[in-house]
Amino acid sequence: MGRAPCCDKANVKRGPWSPEEDATLKSYLETHGTGGNWISLPQKAGLKRCGKSCRLRWLNYLRPNIKHGGFTEEEDNIICSLYSQIGSRWSLIAAQLAGRTDNDVKNYWNTKLKKKILVGKISLSIKNSSTNAPPASVTNIPTIPCSTSPILYIPKAETESTVTFSDHYSLTQSSGAFPTLSDAGYEPVISSTTQNWSQNHFQYSSFPGIVDMSEFRASSMNSHIVSPSQEGSTMSDSSSLAMDNKGLSLPSTHGGPEEVGILMDSELGFPSDFVNDLLFQDRESEVAANCFQYFADYGYVDMKPQGLNQGVTNHY
């Protein structure tokens, strides 16, 4: 049995809103507010509309101080920066842009920004660690709780260390901060055989709000969890997180802030699929996106299957 519909679709008007309907809704909301219940609102307001439709209309068009179109370059940068960190959390991204709605930002991204990036007008990039800070105007990004976006807090290594993401994948680094793997579907996976750090080694994200240590569950660090979603993963044996010349921005040579792009080469068809679906494929995209800032610290990180190539390489 499916979910009951939110309204009687046979008796509600659909499609574009008329100026009269807009005026009715706006007038009612300005006088009475939502009353805490959108479902019953259209009836009270005398509208033959679904409550959800009313809510959408109000939030996206009728409420005060809404801006449409004319995205500035700074807004572009903010959207790109946040997308690279948190993915398609449009409501969170929109919350950082005054007067913008999630629908607007989403449409803008899908129709314009993606293309700008593809033709190189904008680079989806992140500055190197020395300047690894959010744009000045990006503040107070809400915390993403573990329940929706479990974050793997990986200890800062003092020497070469390996973190295993599943039975088959690991990341190795020589020094500096580890990348963070954050993904809504991938459970944090750390092999107990390769982890023996104490909690005081943990490093906080330099992006306030993105990492919330209060959500940290230390117990996960000691367990060897293999997510069902990881088993039979679509990642190929040659999956790698690397910077090469296939797209996005390229890492510069040393000296000065570097812009770093991350691509995932997988059997899912990258880079051709990149053209159709900018930030990679499904889960991979989120993993890559959430690793952005941390890989920027590396210059180059290979993510290779264990056992096939033990010589995981770091290039600096």
Place this chain on the structure above:
DNA sequence: AAATCAATCAACCGCGCGTCA
């Protein structure tokens, strides 16, 4: 001028989550 294609964006849909009885 007409037909076709592409781009845009408002609106809809279904799902996850939180709340409450």
Place this chain on the structure above:
DNA sequence: GTGACGCGCGGTTGATTGATT
């Protein structure tokens, strides 16, 4: 503990508009 309900979200659709042939 559980089911119903409403809200909010991201993904998708489809009508409209503009550009091209």
